[in-house]
Amino acid sequence: MTVGERRIELAGFLRARREQLTPGDVGLPVGPRRRTPGLRRQEVAQLAAVSVEWYTRLEQGRVGVPGVTVLDSLAGALRLTDAQRRHLHLIARGEAPARRHEPAPVRPSLRAVLDGMPLLPAYVVDFRFDVLAHNAAAAALFGAEFGTGPTANTARALFLDEPMRATQLDWRRIAREMVGNLRANLARHPGDARLREVIDELGRASADFAGWWRDQTVSERTHGRKRIQHPEAGLLTVCYDVLGSPDGSDQHLFTITPEGAADELKLRGLITRYSRFRLAAM
Structure with missing residues (x-):
């Protein structure tokens, strides 16, 4: 397939998929009666964080080869399946995308370490800061839903989850450390689509993140101290230590x-109160 043929194919595919979706499918208000089926171009552009003008030209076959990140944003906006x-x-770039992120399993021995520390909150993250495992003490400190939903990724939780952010009295320092950590991790894993997805989302959604990302800060946290304003326990001052895995998994x-x-x-x-609550709920 030539470049010109791919542009025509891409334009038709995007247009067809846009017309198959309704505003309700993507969480947008239905609004007044529509003249055209499906989503409007400006709605797709908004969801994908691209300009309406650029997206319009893309649907008209008047744009060069889109980048991988932009294509993944469009895939998310149009609710595409993996296929x-x-x-x-393939039709946009002539090559298959990187495989989607699948969290690496936590070794049983590391899981045993977590469970063997009943009085110390602990959790395991990968280089994308996705939470792979945590113990009951971490759930007691951060909430029963820790590691799921808005807190499934600690970088996203720090910047985008308001309840989590409100508890972090040293938020600015911790958040800047997180930005530096993500930049260092991106240098080690430049082709990881999931890591790029997290960084791009934070850059779009948080002005603080976007500004700190531009200053090229690089850091790798190993230990530190922070204050937590817990809704139940009040002010807590804690220390954190970060232990890396030597087996190459970057957990x-x-x-x-x-x-x-x-x-x-x-x-x-x-x-103690969390443990009693769990036992009572069983």
């Missing part, structure tokens, strides 16, 4: 320890 996403990349174990005796009492109280 449709692959087809989109990291985060452990939280109380700084002082008063913090330890508050943390133990939280964990």
